[in-house]
Amino acid sequence: MNLIIRLLLNAIAVFALANILNGVTVDGYTTAVIVAIVLSILNLIVKPILVILTLPITIITLGLFMFVINACIILLADKFIDGFAVSSFWTAMLFSVLLCVLQSLLHSFLKADKKSSN
Template sequence: MAILIRIAVVAVSLWLATLLVDGIELGAGTTAARVGTLVAVSIIFGVVNVFVKPVIQIFGCPLYIITLGLFGLVVNALLFMLVGWIAGLLNLPFIVEGFWPAFWGAIVVAIVSFVLHLVIPDRLDQR
């Protein structure tokens, strides 16, 4: 149950990012296709954050220390671009058009996910 809630939270966050950030587009036609695309992209987002992000954080540790953590914003933007690229490889209509849309999209996803996880009861969202 918790994994489904996390997928839904990321899907909603990605949907809001497509609405708020120019350069992040969701090109699916019907509502069902859009929801399916968002769910698929949120799964890709989760896989990238589980497997790729820790490796980058380990190798980028000195940059995190030197920049007092601001390098994390760049890493998140690059990972967001990676998610868009993987979605393109899988023929999913989720497009990230460059670094700055990815930068702002990653911030939107992080903030919305944080707020949604605050609202969802802990018994449902076991982290």
């Protein structure tokens, strides 16, 4: 149940950011849910491989290269999903940073709600 709530919160974040940012388009709510699922799968499978392959440059840049990896994951999701489009690499990087911040806020509300119900 918690996984479904997290995916729905991620889909809400994707849909909200697509309406705010000019270079990102999402066709509808179902596409936003699909984007959330695909991003979760890519973060689970592809991201660890990219992190290991780019470990030296990530260490040299003190972890800032992770922004580039996150933007690449967003662009990869763009290639897989028809109703989701990102116009450029820099837009993907901005989308990635804002998505991370928005997801953190939404998930913190979920944790605060769980603590108050106990």
